[in-house]
Amino acid sequence: MKNFNxxxxxxxxxxHFNELDAEEKTLFExxxxxxxxxxxxxxxxxxxxxxxxxxQRSELLQAFKQEDKVLDKHLLHMTLKSxxxxxxxxxxxxVIFLLVFLLR
Amino acid sequence: xxxxxxxxxxxxxxxxxLKIYKQYRNDFIRWAMSNYKVSIEQAKLxxxxxxxxxxxxxxxxxxxxxxxxxxxxxxxxxRIRLIRISKKTKASAPATAQLYAKANxxxxxxxxxxxxxxxxxxxxxxxLPMKEVAEAMGFKDAAAAKKKRYECFQQLxxxxxxxxxxxxx
Numbered sequence: 322m323k324n325f326n327x328x329x330x331x332x333x334x335x336x337h338f339n340e341l342d343a344e345e346k347t348l349f350e351x352x353x354x355x356x357x358x359x360x361x362x363x364x365x366x367x368x369x370x371x372x373x374x375x376x377q378r379s380e381l382l383q384a385f386k387q388e389d390k391v392l393d394k395h396l397l398h399m400t401l402k403s404x405x406x407x408x409x410x411x412x413x414x415x416v417i418f419l420l421v422f423l424l425r
Numbered sequence: 426x427x428x429x430x431x432x433x434x435x436x437x438x439x440x441x442x443l444k445i446y447k448q449y450r451n452d453f454i455r456w457a458m459s460n461y462k463v464s465i466e467q468a469k470l471x472x473x474x475x476x477x478x479x480x481x482x483x484x485x486x487x488x489x490x491x492x493x494x495x496x497x498x499x500x501x502x503x504r505i506r507l508i509r510i511s512k513k514t515k516a517s518a519p520a521t522a523q524l525y526a527k528a529n530x531x532x533x534x535x536x537x538x539x540x541x542x543x544x545x546x547x548x549x550x551x552x553l554p555m556k557e558v559a560e561a562m563g564f565k566d567a568a569a570a571k572k573k574r575y576e577c578f579q580q581l582x583x584x585x586x587x588x589x590x591x592x593x594x
Contacts (some may be wrong), residue, residue, distance in 0.1 A: 328566065373545060379532070
C-alpha cells in the first residue's frame with residue numbers, strides 16, 4: 322500500500338463522514354468516477370476503516386473476557402442460590418425414602 | 426443518568442461501557458436462558474454482541490438517548506437475536522464468536538506511537554468532530570488535529586502494509 326496524498330485524504334474523510342454540502346458531495350462523486358487514483362485511494366481508505374472498526378470490536382471483546390472470570394463465579398453462586406429450595410426438596414424426599422426403608 | 430453514560434461513551438470513555446457490561450451481564454444470562462432456552466454460552470455471546478452494537482450506535486450518533494433505561498434497551502435489542510437462536514435446532518454461532526476467532530493479539534492500533542491511537546479512536550471510532558478531537562488532545566486547533574490525523578493514518582497504513590508484506594513471504 323502506498324502513502325496517501327494529503328489533499329485526497331482530507332477530501333475523502335470529509336466525504337466519508339458526511340461533512341460536505343450537497344454540491345461538494347456531487348463534485349466529489351464525479352471526481353471518483355473520472356479520477357482512478359482518487360477512487361483507488363478511497364477504496365484503500367475504506368479497507369483501513371474496516372480494520373480500525375474490527376480492531377476496536379476485538380479490543381472490547383478482550384476487555385469483556387477479562388471481566389468474565391469474576392462474573393462467571395457470581396453467576397454460579399446466583400444459580401446455586403436460586404436452586405437451593407429445589408435441592409432441599411430433593412434431599413428431603415431422599416431422607417424420607419431412606420427413613421421409610423430403614424423403619425420397615 | 427442514561428444520557429450522561431451515553432455521552433461518556435461517545436467521548437471515548439470505555440470504562441463506562443465495561444461498567445454497564447458488568448452490571449447487567451449475569452441478569453441477562455439468567456433471563457435469556459430461562460425465557461429463550463438458549464445455552465449459557467449462547468447467552469454470553471448474544472450479550473457481548475448487543476453491547477458492541479449499543480457502543481457502535483452511540484458512536485455513530487444513531488443513539489443519543491434510550492427509551493427507558495439502558496438495561497431495558499439492551500434486553501429488548503437482544504430479544505430478536507435470542508428468538509432466532511432458540512428457533513434453530515443446531516447451536517448457532519453469533520457474529521461475536523466469529524470475531525473472537527478473528528481476534529489476534531497483534532493489534533495495529535496498539536502499535537501506533539505517541540497519541541496516535543487516541544486520535545484515531547476519537548475520530549474514527551467515537552466519531553468526534555476534529556474541533557473536539559483537538560480540544561480533547563490539547564492541539565492548537567482543528568487544522569493541527571487534521572494534520573495529526575493524517576500522520577497517524579499514514580502510520581497505520583505502514584503497519585498494515587508491513588504485515589501484508591510479511592504474510593506474503
